[in-house]
Amino acid sequence: MANKILAILEQRENKLKRTAFEAAAFTARLSSELGLEAEAVVIGNNIENISEIGKYGIKKVIHFRNEKLTNYSTSAYTKIVKDYAKEAGTNYLIVSGTSLGRDLAPHIAARLNAGCVMDCTDIQTSSGEVTYTRPVYAGKGLIDVKLKSVIKIIVIRPNIFKPEIKDENGKAEIEVRNVENPDLKNRVTEIKKSEGKLDVAEADIIVSGGRGLKGPENYHLVEELADALGAAVGASRAVVDAGWRDHREQVGQTGKTVSPTLYIACGISGAIQHLAGMSSSKYIVAINKDKEAPIFSIADYGIAGDVFEILPALTEEIKKIKS
Amino acid sequence: MKIAVCVNHVPDTATKVKIGADQKTIDPAGVTYIVNPYDEFAIEEALRIKEKSGYDSEVIAISVGGDQNKETIRKALAMGADKGVLLKDNNTRDSFGIAKALAEEIKALGCEIVFCGKQSVDYDNSIVPQLTAEFLNYSCITVVVSLNIDGNKVTAEREIEGGKEVVETELPVIIGAQKGLNEPRYASLKGIMAAKKKVIEEKPAIPAEPFNEVLKMQLPPAKQPGRILGTDKSAVPELVRLLREEAKVI
Numbered sequence: 001m002a003n004k005i006l007a008i009l010e011q012r013e014n015k016l017k018r019t020a021f022e023a024a025a026f027t028a029r030l031s032s033e034l035g036l037e038a039e040a041v042v043i044g045n046n047i048e049n050i051s052e053i054g055k056y057g058i059k060k061v062i063h064f065r066n067e068k069l070t071n072y073s074t075s076a077y078t079k080i081v082k083d084y085a086k087e088a089g090t091n092y093l094i095v096s097g098t099s100l101g102r103d104l105a106p107h108i109a110a111r112l113n114a115g116c117v118m119d120c121t122d123i124q125t126s127s128g129e130v131t132y133t134r135p136v137y138a139g140k141g142l143i144d145v146k147l148k149s150v151i152k153i154i155v156i157r158p159n160i161f162k163p164e165i166k167d168e169n170g171k172a173e174i175e176v177r178n179v180e181n182p183d184l185k186n187r188v189t190e191i192k193k194s195e196g197k198l199d200v201a202e203a204d205i206i207v208s209g210g211r212g213l214k215g216p217e218n219y220h221l222v223e224e225l226a227d228a229l230g231a232a233v234g235a236s237r238a239v240v241d242a243g244w245r246d247h248r249e250q251v252g253q254t255g256k257t258v259s260p261t262l263y264i265a266c267g268i269s270g271a272i273q274h275l276a277g278m279s280s281s282k283y284i285v286a287i288n289k290d291k292e293a294p295i296f297s298i299a300d301y302g303i304a305g306d307v308f309e310i311l312p313a314l315t316e317e318i319k320k321i322k323s
Numbered sequence: 324m325k326i327a328v329c330v331n332h333v334p335d336t337a338t339k340v341k342i343g344a345d346q347k348t349i350d351p352a353g354v355t356y357i358v359n360p361y362d363e364f365a366i367e368e369a370l371r372i373k374e375k376s377g378y379d380s381e382v383i384a385i386s387v388g389g390d391q392n393k394e395t396i397r398k399a400l401a402m403g404a405d406k407g408v409l410l411k412d413n414n415t416r417d418s419f420g421i422a423k424a425l426a427e428e429i430k431a432l433g434c435e436i437v438f439c440g441k442q443s444v445d446y447d448n449s450i451v452p453q454l455t456a457e458f459l460n461y462s463c464i465t466v467v468v469s470l471n472i473d474g475n476k477v478t479a480e481r482e483i484e485g486g487k488e489v490v491e492t493e494l495p496v497i498i499g500a501q502k503g504l505n506e507p508r509y510a511s512l513k514g515i516m517a518a519k520k521k522v523i524e525e526k527p528a529i530p531a532e533p534f535n536e537v538l539k540m541q542l543p544p545a546k547q548p549g550r551i552l553g554t555d556k557s558a559v560p561e562l563v564r565l566l567r568e569e570a571k572v573i
Contacts, residue, residue, distance in 0.1 A: 115534030
């Protein structure tokens with residue numbers, strides 16, 4: 001009886017992430033396109049917002065519970081998902097392409113002898129066959145892929161598939177299973193947060209700086225604009241390699257590929273590696289002195305002027321409308 | 324102790340992608356190939372462990388692919404790896420095929436510590452370290468920015484959204500190296516000369532059936548250039564108005 005599609009929902013600090021709802025909505029959509037029964041799996045202790053899953057078209061959630069599973073464990077999560085996928089007779093697993101999902105999915109794939117598509121950004125279904133689209137070369141190319149395995153794992157890129165609510169009053173049956181002796185061969189002993197800052201991988205708005213800022217001491221101009229917008233701070237490779245900013249902020253090939261709603265590039269000329277990593281943003285604003293800079297070729301709106309003059313003015317203007 | 328480093332030969336990140344005649348891969352004409360950037364952190368970390376052990380270990384660079392991959396193995400040897408292994412396959416393999424071949428060789432060599440780049444910058448899958456670990460029944464930690472191996476105990480920091488996770492496990496282990504793990508050394512002239520004398524063993528990669536079939540490759544839809552609103556701060560109110568009223572993003 002192999003006719004299930006299973007969403008693997010991620011929680012952090014006992015709360016389902018936005019990406020979990022994206023995965024749930026995607027799973028519900030694919031289940032109706034392929035005529036499969038949709039279920040979800042959540043691993044963690046007590047999860048505050050677990051009941052919200054019903055709104056996204058998922059009828060049943062299996063909650064694997066153990067205090068020790070609040071933090072991620074590659075080995076424990078792999079075993080739980082693999083065992084349940086086998087028990088339930090699953091032929092599709094949907095995972096979010098977060099740091100957790102990207103780590104976990106290949107482990108499950110190996111155990112289930114399943115093919116795995118990473119970073120899926122689009123799907124097409126026709127007579128029960130699914131074609132997956134995914135970026136390659138950091139987004140400089142797109143490939144269409146078919147999976148030939150019996151069990152298939154689809155890792156969806158965050159921020160691409162909208163978490164659409166199917167039924168505001170939808171309820172999911174929640175089955176709690178207590179996990180005895182989870183396999184903690186790999187265990188997280190501590191999480192070190194980076195001072196409450198938004199991460200470029202998850203942000204809806206990103207403000208990035210480049211060499212045009214002339215030095216790390218001027219980066220506060222980028223940070224202030226980001227603060228005013230509630231945005232994450234990003235960086236070009238040039239300023240990361242120069243040691244101005246931490247690598248976690250780097251956008252582009254060898255950094256993070258991002259697709260926010262709004263991307264504001266400040267003093268970034270737009271090297272091909274950078275453009276590859278951010279050109280799928282919905283709206284792009286470029287502020288750069290050189291009007292010939294490649295960044296303007298992909299920007300929706302640009303100001304070909306001095307970042308030192310424009311950034312403070314823009315921050316002021318944003319603060320004005322927000323207050 | 325033997326330490327394996329898995330290396331891949333990839334197009335330079337400055338490459339402008341053109342679609343090849345088969346419509347499934349890139350056109351290699353005029354493309355410069357380099358060591359996968361994340362693999363450089365992997366090689367460096369392996370060398371540091373070797374140096375810390377008082378050179379009482381051997382670093383072996385392994386690559387799956389055609390003859391051209393020898394160039395990348397040679398680079399690892401020039402940085403200080405002791406020997407190379409090329410698992411030959413002239414056809415493109417999917418991640419499963421690559422991981423199966425690597426696992427077979429790592430097992431034969433008996434390496435207890437294995438480094439990979441966290442992903443290859445061509446297909447960007449970030450899947451080979453985990454698959455290889457599963458085929459070997461090794462522990463695996465990916466996206467690693469800090470690592471300490473003390474006897475059998477492995478402690479690593481891996482990058483996650485908004486912070487880092489401290490992960491503990493035991494050997495044997497596969498580490499997926501992230502930028503920031505270390506500062507890779509440049510190969511010295513002496514190293515480059517020495518690398519020429521080091522051995523690259525060649526053998527066929529074990530056959531593997533692919534799961535992924537690429538149907539076609541295309542370029543992403545071209546983005547239309549937008550408007551330049553001005554050259555000084557007088558353009559700022561118009562920019563904000565457009566972001567609010569036209570784009571509706573703020």
